[in-house]
Amino acid sequence: MCPAPLHETVPATTPAASLVFTTVLSHGPLTRAEVARRTSLSPAAVTKAVRPLMEGGYLVEDLDEGARPAIGRPANLVRVDGGRALFIGVKVTGDEIIGVLTDLCCRIRVARHMPLTGREPAVVLPALIAMVQELLVEADGFGVRVCGLGIAVSGDVDRLDGVVRYSPFLDWRDVPLADVAGTATGLPVTVDNDVRALTVAEQWFGAGVGLSDFALVTVGAGIGCGLVVHGRVVSGAHGVAGEIGHLSIDPLGPRCHCGNQGCVEGIASDPAILREVRAATGRPLASVAEALELARGGDPSAREVYARAGEAIGRAIGSVVNVLGPERVIISGEGLAAYDLFAEDIRTAFVRSAFGTAARCDLMTRPLPFEEWARGAAATAIQSFIGPHTYQD
Template sequence: MRSTPHAETFPAHTPATAQVFTTVLSHGPLTRLEAGRRAGLSPAAVTKAVRPLLASGYLVEGGGPEEGGTREAARPALGRPAGLVRVNGERALFAGVKATGDELIAVLTDLCCRVRLARRAPLPDRAAGPALAALTDLVHELLTHAAESRAAVAGLGIAVSGDVDRAEGVVRYSPFLDWRDVPLAELAATACGLPVTVDNDVRALTVAEQWFGAGAGLSDFALVTVGAGIGCGLVVHGRVVAGAHGVAGEIGHLVADPAGPLCHCGNRGCVEAIAGDAAIVARVREATGRDVPDSAAAVALAHQGVPGAREVYARAGEAIGRGIAAVANLLGPERVIISGEGLAAYDLFAAQIRQAFTTAAFGSAARCDVQIRPLPFEEWARGAAATAIQTFITHGTGSGKG
């Protein structure tokens, strides 16, 4: 993918270099010895990997802001004190954009994927051409802001729902955007003058969780997103599962109840047909007989204790819990992270999710650690940025292709 003339490059000369860097990136300030232990490398190899990274400014010595905190206290009094190494987040910036059917969400992050700036823009026309123009405008806004910083923007990540071929940078089919075979990486790279990574939105979020979130250091975990749709990103053997035909993690279309309501996919009782936003709104409307314009209204009714509304959420939680149990029974992940805008209704179904999971999980699969966390709206865009960071580090430049 065409790069800007003075594109940032990452000195990933050797496998070990990238290995050490990602270890430090995910696990905060580390001593060289500890980093080597976690990355499965000898101390000597760490020294050699760290040198060019320090020289190029991607790593810096010292424990960062919280230096002198608990970390120092834990140090044994004997022997040479360990020197910490951490990633210099300021060294490079990244842009991440999530495109939904009616809006673009964009963030500017640093190398540690900390959000510097978040922006939303409506997407009046979702056709590829106008959408690309809107995206370019938004990215330029970020670039303008970034220009105030010393660091350059080293890559752009774009997250789109649907069937996305990350390696080729092509959106095969996105139902919400109604796109087919759009070579988005190439188009956006030309339009924005940045190396571009394009990935499926849930997978992008999974990458963010794997490198910077609750999945850091885990080789097997699942991320479940609850919202308009119910999605699931899977990490198995340390790698995000993409599926042979571009489909994977479709927890939303597992059948929770064959006698349940009809789903747009044609089956009955899909998790999404019970616990998706639209399904919940419809079901609360039926149950209460009231006007329920959107999911916020549904949540409000349930919180007010209107008869019937609460039960809808309980059933939704149960369906989600069963879906998660299916994941746990099949893959035996170490952890499942449940997240999503839908969790505005957190308190309404967290208990049911856990209970249904525990009931339906088989044997030791129930030992899986289930975490439930809310999801800030810019998180999807942050996931996109995480994919850009990932390609920057693993490919030496921000470009996913080539």
């Protein structure tokens, strides 16, 4: 195994160079003229930024025979060499650890799942390190350095310090995850909130490519929201921007695990739905899948629970759109398994809540497998590798 030196980074030492590299990474291959147009940089500035990136082998140039002008030399396409570096992304849930090995373009090369026997740091951290070591062995077969490790955890995560301040699903407080993982693996480590990490992946490699303002709303075990404003993933002054799951939309509603009444998460998360369907039907259901089956079977009480959940999600999305005015809201997460039951309620509540032309915001559903959350963690490691200009908000 040959982890990268702790301070190896892409030679993008200026905001302009970072902008050029991330533009080619997300939109490439591109000609230099197209890079200049997309970044609003001068041709000279683009050339200056591209040169060290090509010398380092991170950008390569391909002749584009189809772009040959009538006069002069043919235009050359510049693209990122995805095989230049590898990255590991790890998503920690309450039940398992999901790990992926990706290239520099965040394409998954290897994926692994490891069940957990407990949620305590003493149980999770050794398992996480074992997962990373296993993926490092896999990386040896590619003959390319692993240049970073990204870890995604739900809750209040301080990316700057790499500390999990509070994760309600894991019941963690003040766990110095980056220090522990970095010491054990020798890799540069980026720790971030799982929804923000997924938002980075969508911004650079998914449904958010090319959008300067969008939101990612995730439904499932919790209700999360990642925000991109003017091209930046926003974490806010205290690192918890986008926590729409804890908007209190019904003061008389059920108590949320955060302690407040009527939070969106306390109404529309999978655990909340299961609790409410049990109470409404009097059936000792064992799982969300059973609640879903009951609702799809036509049980009116179960269907009403899903309708209320959809309304809560729609109202929350309406609040986001009213405040930030994004071009698109991407709805994802494991809770989309029930989308057929509450899609209409989400849309109706959103339109009712959105003010004026805000209702024109594009609502897009995007089912993603759990490996995509780990890929999001890898995307944050790639982001850190490129440099701080790509993620400071």
